[in-house]
Amino acid sequence: MSIPESMKEELQAWNGGDGIDLETWLDSVGDYSLAVGYTEIFCPKFVEHKGYILAAEEPLHEEYLRNLKGFESREGATPKSVEWVMNHFHLSFIHLGSKDISPDKLVFLGNALKETYEARLSYFFPDKPCIVEFHIPDDLYDFEAYQITFWQAKHDQSA
Numbered sequence: 001m002s003i004p005e006s007m008k009e010e011l012q013a014w015n016g017g018d019g020i021d022l023e024t025w026l027d028s029v030g031d032y033s034l035a036v037g038y039t040e041i042f043c044p045k046f047v048e049h050k051g052y053i054l055a056a057e058e059p060l061h062e063e064y065l066r067n068l069k070g071f072e073s074r075e076g077a078t079p080k081s082v083e084w085v086m087n088h089f090h091l092s093f094i095h096l097g098s099k100d101i102s103p104d105k106l107v108f109l110g111n112a113l114k115e116t117y118e119a120r121l122s123y124f125f126p127d128k129p130c131i132v133e134f135h136i137p138d139d140l141y142d143f144e145a146y147q148i149t150f151w152q153a154k155h156d157q158s159a
Contacts (some may be wrong), residue, residue, distance in 0.1 A: 080155035
């Protein structure tokens with residue numbers, strides 16, 4: 001596994017400068033509460049609802065359903081645009097206000113999430129292929145603009 005450049009110096013400082021690999025570093029600084037929390041991001045739940053595939057967990061809460069109806073009722077809304085917005089996730093929200101956020105870490109995480117979403121969606125919905133998009137902004141330091149989302153491929157064909 002490649003290590004983001006912004007982490008290499010920190011990992012090299014371990015063991016009196018001899019360094020440490022990513023897995024051993026995680027063994028040393030990680031905790032189980034965070035590991036459990038990360039499953040919400042790296043092992044997302046998906047549900048089918050009224051023809052949509054959504055990154056959500058049942059039962060869908062009233063506020064979630066209100067948001068869905070709101071996006072459906074917008075002028076020009078399409079099934080693709082509704083799924084896109086309901087399923088999008090800003091990577092910078094993983095750790096709000098974190099001082100060690102960097103473009104290379106967001107790209108690393110975004111690519112990993114894209115692979116995870118693709119695999120899980122194809123596993124759970126083999127007959128409903130989805131397009132997973134990881135958006136990397138032109139301004140690499142616009143951290144909030146790094147997003148991942150998905151929609152059903154059939155929505156591209158009906159547009």
